[in-house]
Amino acid sequence: MKKVIELINIKRNFQVGDEVVHALRGISFTICEGEFVTIMGTSGSGKSTLLNQLGCLDTPTSGEYLLDGVPVRRMKRRERAVLRNRKIGFVFQNYNLLPKTTAVENVELPLMYNSSVSARERTQRAIRALERVGLGSRLYHKSNQMSGGQMQRVAIARALVNDPAVILADEATGNLDTRTSFEILVLFQELHAEGRTIIFVTHNPEIAQYSSRNIVLRDGQIKEDKLNPHILSAADALAALPKPTDED
Amino acid sequence: MKTKELKDKKMSIANLFKIALRAIAANKLRSFLTMLGIIIGVASVITMLAIGQGSKRSIQAQISEMGSNMIMVRPGQDKGPGGARQDADEMQTLKLKDYELLKTNAKYLAAISPSVNASGQFVRGNNNTPSTLYGISPDYLTIRQLKLDDGEMFTDEDVRVGAKVCVIGKTVADNLFPNGEDPIGQVVRFTTIPLRVVGVLESKGYNSFGMDQDDLVLAPYTTVMKRVLAVTYLEGINCSAVTEDMTDLAIEDIATLLRESHKLKATDEDNFTIRSQQEMAEMMNTTSDLMTTLLLCVACISLIVGGIGIMNIMYVSVTERTKEIGLRMSVGARGIDILSQFLIEAVMLSVTGGIIGVLFGVGASVAVNALAHWPVFIQPWSVILSFAVCTATGVFFGWYPAKKAAQLDPIEAIRYE
C-alpha cells in the first residue's frame, strides 16, 4: 500500500514564558492510502497539535514528516500553503464557512487559490462535490440559511473539492446532535469506501468503532495504535436510532 | 512552459479580484461605510475646484466683455482690499468740476461718465422692487458695454436740464411690469420722484459673485444729484481709455489733472484713487485664488479623513475577519494572496467611492450653479487628480491592515473567536 503519511519521531514544544510545554513527545506512525484513522485522547493530550502537523499548518520542533513522500519540515510558509491547497482537506468542528456566501462559493474556495483550475472547472467540481455530500439541491443557499449538519456537509465538500491525499477532521461531529453525527459519519464511511484517506480526531470512543484504525494519545505520546477488525456500519446504526418525532 | 506560467499568473490575479469582490459583496454595509469618507472627500474636492475655477473664469469673461480699458476714479485714498476707508470728508473730494475738467482736458479717453448712486424702492402702481439708481451720463453705456433692448438712452440734453427720465434693467422691468406691458413711456417712482422710462437695457445675467447685473436703473447724474440726493460731490468717475495700451498713460494724465485741480502739493498724497479694470481683475483673481486654495485645503483634509476611515475599517475588519483569514490560509491561501485580497478590496472600495464621489461632486456643482447662480467650471484634471488621490489613498491606507492580515498565524487565526 502507498504511504500517504509518514511521521518519524515528531516532537513539538511550545515556549510559554520560562516553561517549555511538550505537546508532542516523539510520535511515529505511518498511514497508508485508504485508511480511516480515528485519533483519540484526553483533553490536552496533543490531538489538535498533531493534526496541525499533519495539515502542514505548523512545523515540528524536531522529527520528520513525509506527506505523499514529500518532506515537510524544512518547507517555507509559502510552500506549505501550496501543499495544503493541493494535498489536504480540512473539516473543522465549527464548520468555518464564509458567512453570507453560497454553498458553491464556499466549496470553490480552495480552488480559487489554485490557478491551474479554470473558472468553469472550478464551479463544476464544486457542484460535483456538493452533490457527493447530498446537497445537490442546496447549491446556492447561503451559509447562514443552513442547519449545522448541512453546513458540515458543505465543509466536507470543500475538503473534497481539491481531491486531497488526506482529509483531516478535528471533532467534525462535536457540534452536532446524535442523529446528525451519524449522518456525517455515514458520509465519512462512504468516502472511506471510495478509497479516501481520512484522519478523524474525536473525543467520542464510540466513533472509533466505525473507523479502520484507532490511535490513542496520552500526554503527547502514542498510548495505543490498533487496527479495527470489526468495522461497524454507521448506516445501520443510523437506521437503528429512534425516529425523530414531530412533536420534538 | 513560460506561457503556462504567465497564464497561471493572469488567472490567479483574476481569482484574487473575484475573491475580493465576493468579500465586498458579502458585506455591503461595511463596504459602503468604508467608501463614505472617500465619496465625501472626492465630491468636495471636485465641487470646491469647480466653484473656484468657475468664478475665476467668469471674472475673466466679464473683464474681456467689459473691455479691459476701463478706468475708475474714486474719492479718497484706497489702501487696497481690507484697508480702512477715510472719514466722510475725504469721501467728498470728487466734484462735478473734476468730471468737467477731465471731460474737456484729459487725453487718451474715449468715454467718461460721473457716477452717483442711491438705493431704494421703485414703485409703479401696485408693484414695487428694491434696486439701485445710478446717476450717470450717456457715455456710461460705452464704458460698461451696455446695450439697449428697447427704447433709447436719455440724451445729453436730458442731462443738461436734469430731466426726470430713466433707463431700467431687465430685472427691474420684470418686477415693475409683471404682465408684460411695454415699460417705455411709463412713469416709475423713486421715493417721491417720478421718472419716465425711456429705455430698457439688454440682459447681462449674473456676475461672478452671483449678483444680478440687470437689477439697476440709470438716470442723468444731474437729476440724481439735484433732485434725489441733493449732493454736490461724486461717488466716482468711470472712463475708458481709447485702447488698452493707453490705459497707463490715461491714468497718469488723470492723476496730474486731478492733483492740479485739487491743489495738492508735491508732498501731499492723492486724495483720490485711480484703478484700471486690469488691476481690479488681478485683485479679484487673487481673492478668488485664495478662496480656492482655502476650499481645496478643507476638501483635501476631508479626503485624508476619508482615507483614514478606510484604514480604520480595514484594520477593524482584519480583526473581525481573523477567522476568515485563518480559513483561507488553511485551504491554501499564501500570505501574498491574503495581502493582495485586502489591498484589492481597499483599492476597489476607494475607486468605487471615487467614482460615486465624482458623480456627487459634478451633481453638487451643477446644483450650486442652478440654485445659487454661482458660476462653476469642472476641470477635467480635477476629476483625474481626485481619482488618482483616492486610488493612492486606498493603497496607502490599505497596505498596513493588509500586511497585518497576511502575517497572521493560520492556527491562531482559525481558532480566533
Ligand SMILES: Nc1ncnc2c1ncn2[C@@H]1O[C@H](COP(=O)(O)OP(=O)(O)OP(=O)(O)O)[C@@H](O)[C@H]1O
Ligand atoms: N500555541 C500553543 N502555545 C502553548 N501551548 C500550546 C499551544 N498549543 C497547544 N499547546 C499545549 O499543548 C498541549 C496539547 O494541546 P492540544 O490542543 O493539542 O490538545 P488536544 O488534545 O487537542 O485537546 P482538546 O481535546 O481539548 O482539543 C496542551 O497542553 C496545550 O496547552
Ligand SMILES: [Mg+2]
Ligand atoms: Mg483539540
